Amino acid sequence: AQKLKNISSLVKTCLPDRVSRILEDIGRLAESMGLNAYLVGGVVRDILMQNTNMDIDIVVEGDAPALAKRFAAMKKAKVSEHFKFKTAVVIFRDGFRVDFATSRTEYYTNPASAPEVENASIRNDLYRRDFSINAMAVKLTGDDFGLLLDFFGGQKDIIDKKIRVLHSLSFVDDPSRCLRGVRFAVRYGFAVGPHTEKLLKHAVSLKLLERVVGQRMYLELKYILSEDSYVDALLMMKKYDMLKFFHEKLAIDDFKLDRFAVLKKINGWYSFQFEDKLELWISRFCILFADLNRQEMKRLASRFEITGRLYDELADTFYKFKHAVWQVRRLKDVKASAITGIFEGMKTEAVTAAVAVLGQEYEWLLKEYLTVYRFVTPSVDGNDLKSMGIPPSGIYGEILKEIKRAKLDHEISSKEEELDLAERIARERGIKF
Ligand code: CTP
Incomplete structure (x- = not known):
């Protein structure tokens, strides 16, 4: 009683x-x-x-x-x-x-x-x-x-400090509780009780998690990746052999743990520097599945039963992240304009994930991009070009883009130099004005 x-x-x-x-x-x-x-x-x-x-x-x-x-x-x-x-x-x-x-x-x-x-x-x-x-x-x-x-x-x-189910059929009634158990254990630093652990292992060996509907799997993973101690959760899922229920190739190795450590450093810096709150689970998701190719990511999405806008958004973020890593790696000359060209149009969460994967030696680049590069815009605008007598056309976009590039790479710095550059480009193109 x-x-x-x-x-x-x-x-x-x-x-x-x-x-x-x-x-x-x-x-x-x-x-x-x-x-x-x-x-x-x-x-x-x-x-x-x-x-x-x-x-x-x-x-x-x-x-x-x-x-x-x-x-x-x-x-x-x-x-x-x-x-x-x-x-x-x-x-x-x-x-x-x-x-x-x-x-x-x-x-x-x-x-x-x-x-x-x-x-x-x-x-x-x-x-x-x-x-x-x-x-x-x-x-x-x-x-x-x-x-x-x-x-x-x-x-x-x-x-x-124990996670304990109330009866032996708890995980059978609702196998998603295997994931919830991990989440609460790491969140509060609790251990899984011995009997509950036996039931959990049994549930895994019976592959009960295969029965959990996709959206639930997706949500539970999102919740786990939103926890501060998500790395412990992933390690616990590895220990209980639960990772395979997300994707058969999903693995946590030392390389990934290092990436997560870099990400943590980056995010610490970010929250100190900026007011906005990042959706940290998104960066963690990108790193977690970084080695999946397109085909495999599609499989993961179909396991999660995510379609429509949700799928488009997640896939867009993930592929941009992968592409950015690839592009930065093959840059011969790490110029500000090149970096900006790669990172622009990406969610910040995908940018931080990409830099975490690239490694600590790219951290300075991220800081430059987030504090300086991304805010660089030409001082001249369409009106200035018009005043110069350049007839409005698609060339405006090209000129402004080139000015931004030159400005980013410190080839020019004053508005006068921007105007000179605009004139040069227009003349090179044979535009009469
Ligand atoms: N619950 C359950 N089995 C599940 C999901 C939920 O028994 N598979 C019960 C639990 O009693 C839980 C409550 O429903 O406390 C509310 O669920 P939820 O809001 O998902 O969890 P919280 O315990 O509120 O967890 P959090 O702090 O993460 O919101």
């Missing part, structure tokens, strides 16, 4: 005031409707570990969409309902969201099929979750606001 513990003061200190007030409002409203409501999942784990987490998931014993609708009306927020799953999401004007789900027990008629839903108690709802640390709830209704429900030893596992 679990020890009863009220963590309302911890909830209030860990969450912003606004969010804890929202939770109190939800509790009161649910109570007035005769429903029990609970805060569940990752946010409870993070409150207990005193981490910030703003993903608010509410489970209701009863009609969750009905509660969500009343709550949205009260807060003048938007609500959207998912009838089949009896869930709803409330979205505030500033984008802040609260997810509502009806507590449920899942019957897996076939492990890969969608679960059927029925009302059931909170304990059953928690029991169908992945790991003990994610299977705790905080009661929001009644006099027990803040009561922690921990039926499966989540608190103990946080103290013991």
Whole structure:
């Protein structure tokens, strides 16, 4: 039996005031409707570990969409309902969201099929979750606001630093949990419990990950690559022989680890230098799959079932990254204009990945490109060319491009020199003016 513990003061200190007030409002409203409501999942784990987490998931014993609708009306927020799953999401004007789900027990008629839903108690709802640390709830209704429900030893596992499933079929029910387990283990520096590890190895040997739909595989990889300790995650996936489920050629060797180390240095410099936040997982993705050729990348994309714009964007970023590495390697003369020509039009994430692959000796080049080269533009413009009497035509583009090149390579530096160069080019082309 679990020890009863009220963590309302911890909830209030860990969450912003606004969010804890929202939770109190939800509790009161649910109570007035005769429903029990609970805060569940990752946010409870993070409150207990005193981490910030703003993903608010509410489970209701009863009609969750009905509660969500009343709550949205009260807060003048938007609500959207998912009838089949009896869930709803409330979205505030500033984008802040609260997810509502009806507590449920899942019957897996076939492990890969969608679960059927029925009302059931909170304990059953928690029991169908992945790991003990994610299977705790905080009661929001009644006099027990803040009561922690921990039926499966989540608190103990946080103290013991253990990732533990709740039952032996957990990975069979949902094989993507193999990847989630790795992610939580590295994020919190937890070990996989011995029994859970046995089940994990068994799941791998049964190739259960092959059953996970593409989009889920893609998302889980994206989440893993978004973690600070993604390298540990990749090494753990290597240890458990899970990498092959992404691509049979996927390997982590010392060379790749070195690339990741260079990337880390580069990104450290970047975040110190610039305000914008890079999507770090993109650079890591490029390096991870750097040795795949086009055919193999297509296979990976089809494993991920990514199509349309998502595919076009990812493929574009990846191929530009590969091409840039190749182009820089074969440059005889590493001129500013040549580098700019290669990196321009690439996502910064692809540029940093390319430089990480090229190696530390190219770091200065990246810094020059990002701080100087990419901002170089001609001082003269079309109006100046017009004033000189050059008739407007396609030649304008050519002239401006050549001025930019010469400026980048320090062949010219003043506006006067730019004008001279423009004149020279026009005359060479036999343009009368
Ligand atoms: N969950 C699960 N099995 C899955 C996915 C999710 O049991 N395959 C449950 C867990 O209880 C989890 C909750 O659903 O805590 C919410 O899932 P998600 O938002 O994906 O995870 P978080 O735990 O919130 O993780 P993160 O901190 O990365 O957002």
